[in-house]
Amino acid sequence: MNTDVHGRGTAAGNAAGSGGGTTGNGTGGGTAPAAVRGRARRRVDWGRYHTWAVLAWLFAPIVFMIVFSFNDPAGRHNITWQGFTLKWYQNAFAHTELNEAMFNSVSIALLSMVVSGGLGTLLGLALGRFTFRGKQLTNLVMFAAISAPEVVIGAALLSTFLMMNVTTGYWTTVIAHVMFCVSFVAITVRARVITLDPRLEEAARDLGADSWTTFRLVTLPMLFPAIMAGGLLAFALSIDDYIITSFVSGDVTTFPLWIWGATRVGIPPQVNVMGTLLFAVGLLLAVVNVVMARRRSAAGD
Known part of the structure; x- marks a missing residue:
């Protein structure tokens, strides 16, 4: 008799323990998607940073070219910043x-x-x-x-x-x-x-x-x-x-x-000016192409 009661108690205890384990697993399963979403957000953020880093690396020379087109060097070596000026744009075609x-x-x-x-x-x-x-x-x-x-x-x-x-x-x-x-x-x-x-x-x-x-x-x-x-x-x-x-x-x-x-x-600085003008024309053509493509897509829809 005692053995039977003890066995039933043990079974009930195991069932309760299993239920607790299930509850615990259910709670853990409920928090798992949030953790996954957090890791996914971190991955997307890193991907965005890498993208901006690559773009900065690619366009850094162009940015320097544009900036130094406004430089006022003492001679022909336009490699150090000496001061801001617009005279190279005024005399862009003087050479x-x-x-x-x-x-x-x-x-x-x-x-x-x-x-x-x-x-x-x-x-x-x-x-x-x-x-x-x-x-x-x-x-x-x-x-x-x-x-x-x-x-x-x-x-x-x-x-x-x-x-x-x-x-x-x-x-x-x-x-x-x-x-x-x-x-x-x-x-x-x-x-x-x-x-x-x-x-x-x-x-x-x-x-x-x-x-x-x-x-x-x-x-x-x-x-x-x-x-x-x-x-x-x-x-x-x-x-x-x-x-x-x-x-x-x-x-x-x-x-x-x-x-x-x-x-x-x-x-001479005029090279930077002409390079800047060429880049501006190319950028303008790219923008026009994107706008025309969007208009064609909207017309097709």
């Missing part, structure tokens, strides 16, 4: 050689953007939409032009021009820039062509539009953001190029070549 170099760079970049934009768009359309003999080889050559070192491309182009008895100068620089910019435009356009919905073009043809009207009113507007992105990329690559340009420019001086030559005697 004749620098103006000529900047004009050469901008005009070459614009020509490269237009020509490589047209050729790259046609190439991207062909690679993204059609199947033809030599398509894989064309893809290989296109990616090889991107991955090849610029020294190799510059030396190869110089050898080609010399063998053809072509005098290097302004137009050889344009040709060289178009050659290495076409691949970037083609890849950008091709990526957009692959994602196009063919049913939209089929619907336009069902409504009576011919091939040219369908391309002009349906396909081209959908490709326009990719064409603009490829063109702006070509412009940036062209105006920034130094290595290939140094091989094929001859007696023509571009902005990067002039800056490299000026480093031996000191870079």
Whole structure:
């Protein structure tokens, strides 16, 4: 009898203990999500800090360039802060050689953007939409032009021009820039062509539009953001190029070549001013592109 009572008591005690353990686990389970959320918030905060740190690292040289465009150095060495002034913006185009170099760079970049934009768009359309003999080889050559070192491309182009008895100068620089910019435009356009919905073009043809009207009113507007992105990329690559340009420019001086030559005697503050203006133009184009993309998205919705 006592043994039976003792056994029941033990069972009841174990049940109570189990219930307490369950209650404890339930309480712990209730507090676990809060702890998880706290750890998640800490991870997100660290990710935000890392993002801002990377952005600061990337844009620090640009910030210094903008700040020192307002500096008033005693000589040509614009590396220490001497005082605030606006005279370099007032005399931004007073340096004749620098103006000529900047004009050469901008005009070459614009020509490269237009020509490589047209050729790259046609190439991207062909690679993204059609199947033809030599398509894989064309893809290989296109990616090889991107991955090849610029020294190799510059030396190869110089050898080609010399063998053809072509005098290097302004137009050889344009040709060289178009050659290495076409691949970037083609890849950008091709990526957009692959994602196009063919049913939209089929619907336009069902409504009576011919091939040219369908391309002009349906396909081209959908490709326009990719064409603009490829063109702006070509412009940036062209105006920034130094290595290939140094091989094929001859007696023509571009902005990067002039800056490299000026480093031996000191870079004048006008370089910072022109760099700031170029950055402002690029930033303005980026803002306009974002605004237009949002408007197109809102119109589509």
